[in-house]
Amino acid sequence: MSMIFVQLPDGSKKELSEGSSALDLASGIGRRLAEAAMGARINGAVAGLATTLNDGDTVEILTFDTREGQDVFRHSAAHLMASAIMKVRPNTKLAIGPSIEDGFYYDIDADPPLTEEDFPAIEAEMAALVKADAPFVRREVSKAEALNHFRAQGDIYKVELIEGLEDGAITYYDNGDFTDLCRGPHLPSTGRIKAFKLLSVAGAYWRGDEKRPMLQRIYGTAFPNKKQLDEYLALRAEAEKRDHRRLGRQLDLFSFHTAGPGFPFFHPKGMIVLNSLLDFWHEEHRKRGYGQVRTPIILDRGLWEQSGHWDHYKENMYFTQIDERDYAVKPMNCPGGMLIYKTAKRSYRDLPMRMAELGTVHRHEKSGVLHGLTRVRMFTQDDAHIFMTPEQIQKEVIGVIDFVDTVYSLFGLEYAVELSTRPEKSIGSDEMWETATSSLKSALEAKGMAFKINEGDGAFYGPKIDFHVRDSLKRSWQCATIQLDFAMPEKFDLEYTGPDGNAHRPVMIHRVIYGAIERFLGILIEHFAGAFPTWLAPVQAVVIPVASAFEDYAKEVNGALFARGFRVEVDDSTETMKYKIRNAQTQQIPYMLVVGERERENRTVAVRHRRHGDLGSLSLDTFVERLGEEVRTRALDTALAVPKAE
């Protein structure tokens, strides 16, 4: 008597009747069962089965609603694509083809290289394979057999992969006449991949190693039905529209010029946003007991040798020579902070000593990595160095974590946390690293914060906690970082006098909250799709007279708002009111104040909000008061009453 269980997505198990082959389960029973158990139709595929099952096995039914289910689905789609590529280009060598968030890719070595022009042919072949509905069949092979097979095909990549595998643990998945080395699991058959699209092709190093050959990576995505695929594609198109590089031009915030690749130029409107961010930053630092310092951009070579940057960071630094003396342009602010610390004899009573610095740094990034404001060669870090006793570490780290959370919450930004440990190129002893790493870890645990460990990704002088925020195209960017450093105080021989009257070595934290203000601005532009909260908006309100006869009153309204410190403009161009409104909308100006006969009579303004539309008339005084409230509280939405949508 066979006993096979199906584990449903809700965690419960259901026994299946005898005689169901795994394939049957997968292709038919699985979905039906799952639907019955959940009391609803599953909008998607059932995935993830092995082809041979033993008594007592549990079969997990994955739906497309789960990440695991999507992985199986997309991974099967990757096989489907590889199969189609082999039909279109029989002499292609295959490397690996995993699923990724929202899709999949396959790394291939095609000669001549595939281009997007080949996509239609490949997609047509894929469609034919979907129609054929060939099952994915798992089978185990010996290492020798696998090696022979792929050597015969001349696929050096698969051969290398197999060489790294243990004999006895090698499985193939057959699908029609296509066979691929794979751990699985897969969909029962190709017929389920109803909707797919190849998206792009780009280069990728074999095994992620820049010293190895570059392969072609074909990106694609797949969904259980066309509707979901179309929705996804529409979302992508929408995301592209909020690309900060595009909005930066449209909103006249910043520009780039060939005269300085990677060096951003901020326009007046961009500076308003930036300065508003910094006003907030200053307030918060004052509250949290930080002092502020400023240190030079270029400093003597000897200092960089002492700090270790000369040995560990030289390839990213700019240099200059003045009066036959070597200088480096600072890529980080810490050495300057060290020198300030050393200007006096410090006591334990002075600690923790928190010194913030809006430090402009230059880093010679490789040309291919530049990306709008999010990856530049000159940027300003909202840096701070906290000097403290070892006993103060936890409290200070927690303080910074809270700080980051407060700031990000204000913008409604979600973030992911990572703990990065000791890299290969590093300074300091094993114990230092051990203590520093566990201090950061325990602070995160004390905060009950979920985090991922990123082995070997720390700074050369210490481990760090990184906060990652995503851009509109789901690319993740590191913003805030908290780095614990025992090494730099050692190198600079920092000391403080303890209660015992003896000299002790302080520990330091390097931290940024926004990260780089340029990058943070880039992310905010995308996060808000250009519609900054009023406190950040370059223009907070525009007064629009319905006709030139009302320009006087419009100017009066403008003057009243200006006097209260608001950023306001009058649109007195000879265009129509509709045109001016449209203009203000495209510029994402929060408030449009329409004034005509009625408003002039009653000393009111007709308020239109960029998102909520017409909010009706308000007395000028009331509007000023509410706007003030909205700006003062740095609110995300309007402080005015918004009629409820039906």
Place this chain on the structure above:
RNA sequence: GCUGGCGUAGCUCAGUUGGUAGAGCAACGGAUUUGUAAUCCGUGGGUCGGGGGUUCAACUCCCUUCGCCAGCUCCA
């Protein structure tokens, strides 16, 4: 830096097999004086990223260089 792609007016883009460039928006001028997302008419604007080559002739082909885009490697 690597692989691939792309550089045409301020912006978004057309430009057929090589025969010295067009549109919409923007700008400017004029008319219009308008009640919640584009009023109408007109004008100016480009050594087609730079340099070199092939050709009677190059925006179109080739080389080179710079920049941009996607991804990889690297990073705030």
